[in-house]
Amino acid sequence: MCGPVVMDAVRTEVTRRSFLRLATASAAAVGGAQLLGATQALAAPVTPHFRRVQDLTHTLKPTFPSFSGQPVFKSDVAVTVKKDGFYGLNISYFEHIGTHMDAPAHFGDGAPTVERLGPGVLIAPVVVIHVHERAAQDPDTRVTADDIRAWERRYGRLPRGAAVFMHSGWESRVGSSQAFRNPDASGTMHFPGFHPNAVEFLLAERDAVGIGVDTLSLDFGASKDFKTHVTWLPAGRWGLENLANLARIPPSGAWVFVGAPKVAGGSGGPCRVFAMW
Amino acid sequence: MCGPVVMDAVRTEVTRRSFLRLATASAAAVGGAQLLGATQALAAPVTPHFRRVQDLTHTLKPTFPSFSGQPVFKSDVAVTVKKDGFYGLNISYFEHIGTHMDAPAHFGDGAPTVERLGPGVLIAPVVVIHVHERAAQDPDTRVTADDIRAWERRYGRLPRGAAVFMHSGWESRVGSSQAFRNPDASGTMHFPGFHPNAVEFLLAERDAVGIGVDTLSLDFGASKDFKTHVTWLPAGRWGLENLANLARIPPSGAWVFVGAPKVAGGSGGPCRVFAMW
Numbered sequence: 001m002c003g004p005v006v007m008d009a010v011r012t013e014v015t016r017r018s019f020l021r022l023a024t025a026s027a028a029a030v031g032g033a034q035l036l037g038a039t040q041a042l043a044a045p046v047t048p049h050f051r052r053v054q055d056l057t058h059t060l061k062p063t064f065p066s067f068s069g070q071p072v073f074k075s076d077v078a079v080t081v082k083k084d085g086f087y088g089l090n091i092s093y094f095e096h097i098g099t100h101m102d103a104p105a106h107f108g109d110g111a112p113t114v115e116r117l118g119p120g121v122l123i124a125p126v127v128v129i130h131v132h133e134r135a136a137q138d139p140d141t142r143v144t145a146d147d148i149r150a151w152e153r154r155y156g157r158l159p160r161g162a163a164v165f166m167h168s169g170w171e172s173r174v175g176s177s178q179a180f181r182n183p184d185a186s187g188t189m190h191f192p193g194f195h196p197n198a199v200e201f202l203l204a205e206r207d208a209v210g211i212g213v214d215t216l217s218l219d220f221g222a223s224k225d226f227k228t229h230v231t232w233l234p235a236g237r238w239g240l241e242n243l244a245n246l247a248r249i250p251p252s253g254a255w256v257f258v259g260a261p262k263v264a265g266g267s268g269g270p271c272r273v274f275a276m277w
Numbered sequence: 278m279c280g281p282v283v284m285d286a287v288r289t290e291v292t293r294r295s296f297l298r299l300a301t302a303s304a305a306a307v308g309g310a311q312l313l314g315a316t317q318a319l320a321a322p323v324t325p326h327f328r329r330v331q332d333l334t335h336t337l338k339p340t341f342p343s344f345s346g347q348p349v350f351k352s353d354v355a356v357t358v359k360k361d362g363f364y365g366l367n368i369s370y371f372e373h374i375g376t377h378m379d380a381p382a383h384f385g386d387g388a389p390t391v392e393r394l395g396p397g398v399l400i401a402p403v404v405v406i407h408v409h410e411r412a413a414q415d416p417d418t419r420v421t422a423d424d425i426r427a428w429e430r431r432y433g434r435l436p437r438g439a440a441v442f443m444h445s446g447w448e449s450r451v452g453s454s455q456a457f458r459n460p461d462a463s464g465t466m467h468f469p470g471f472h473p474n475a476v477e478f479l480l481a482e483r484d485a486v487g488i489g490v491d492t493l494s495l496d497f498g499a500s501k502d503f504k505t506h507v508t509w510l511p512a513g514r515w516g517l518e519n520l521a522n523l524a525r526i527p528p529s530g531a532w533v534f535v536g537a538p539k540v541a542g543g544s545g546g547p548c549r550v551f552a553m554w
Contacts, residue, residue: 092367123330266352272399
């Protein structure tokens with residue numbers, strides 16, 4: 001009695017390109033679009049013969065550094081096998097903690113919330129820009145449009161619908177909120193991020209779907225205007241913060257699978273992220 | 278200063294088979310094992326040339342039906358673009374809500390908690406057993422060992438390290454807690470699940486890593502002893518509950534990517550789940 005309803009459902013095909021068109025359209029137009037629930041055709045077949053996989057996710061716990069420096073994640077044992085026959089936690093958090101997504105709506109009023117992001121944009125070819133040598137000397141360093149152009153001179157033009165991740169080596173500090181946030185005497189934080197000109201380049205010249213960083217913010221820590229967030233997210237793109245293990249995946253040739261939460265109205269939230277190549 | 282530490286990290290290879298050995302070992306032995314953080318070799322290369330992808334995840338919201346019938350998920354707007362410059366929610370929940378994972382520790386004292394499950398067991402070939410025609414007549418129907426054998430006669434032996442999902446068509450009821458839980462006058466629920474003899478067969482005769490259902494529980498709703506949970510999870514295997522769109526993926530030949538949360542000490546929790554083929 002239930003099966004046929006599902007079996008007969010129209011199989012709408014939504015490609016990555018059409019998603020981007022939808023995501024950047026007006027809020028009113030986006031409101032009517034059905035981005036999820038339908039089987040999607042991938043814009044291009046995913047690279048064949050994956051042989052290796054890497055988890056890009058930090059373990060989330062109450063001591064994980066937050067952007068504000070305040071605790072925003074809590075977990076409490078609700079039931080135990082010994083007492084109740086089964087074990088489970090009660091969890092509570094502000095969405096922007098741990099290895100997590102910034103959905104377009106995080107900075108874009110009316111832009112897609114996280115449940116609207118389908119696999120067409122959450123599964124993507126991924127490239128890594130290494131700035132760890134610069135970051136070791138200058139915690140305010142940023143990935144620029146020139147860095148992406150330099151990557152392209154070495155590896156070729158960015159794939160269509162790519163994700164571009166920054167490896168700054170910052171994750172070695174993740175065990176200490178003080179070292180990871182790295183505030184100066186005035187409280188201004190210092191850690192690497194994306195320069196606004198990098199995301200302006202990606203929006204104007206390439207069709208990337210997402211960016212990611214191994215630090216607390218898409219913008220560098222000293223940013224006062226969050227210009228990278230403000231430029232990138234409302235344009236219907238996503239960001240990932242606090243990524244792990246970016247030195248363990250190739251700079252070119254991997255695919256990323258972003259297990260973003262599917263919370264109604266969510267601005268992002270903790271993700272499980274894998275890379276395969 | 279940070280990069281080399283990561284670059285020089287030992288690349289331990291943990292295959293799916295070795296995970297299963299670890300997961301089924303004693304709690305003491307498991308405690309010392311490092312299953313995560315290392316690049317993993319897949320037990321077998323993932324099927325080449327994915328051309329289609331399907332989201333198997335329901336959108337999570339406060340009205341999503343819970344096993345107990347009580348509300349266990351809450352989301353509140355914490356900040357808004359208009360007032361604060363950015364938007365975000367505060368979220369709180371008991372882990373077993375929405376499309377979610379049961380980690381081995383959910384019923385196995387000392388068995389792996391969810392952050393211990395790596396991509397070697399969260400990325401798997403997936404098969405679908407269709408019982409929607411039976412379920413339409415009998416809400417107490419269960420996937421049995423015979424159903425799996427019948428699937429094998431048609432499609433061949435289960436792949437190594439497979440996930441086995443039940444499609445009962447129950448998701449058409451998900452909009453109503455009453456219809457989805459389907460309690461009788463005495464409060465006993467009636468919906469399909471896995472028969473204990475199915476998971477006994479998978480443990481003894483095959484090396485499957487996970488099972489999944491489109492209902493509220495791995496056990497059928499009328500279960501008093503949770504024997505499927507008790508047999509399957511403490512053996513180091515995972516379960517997924519409240520899956521969506523299982524009629525939209527092929528019975529054989531797809532791979533599943535389970536974006537399980539990486540919460541320290543977690544018993545499972547809301548997941549993003551994709552199938553590709």
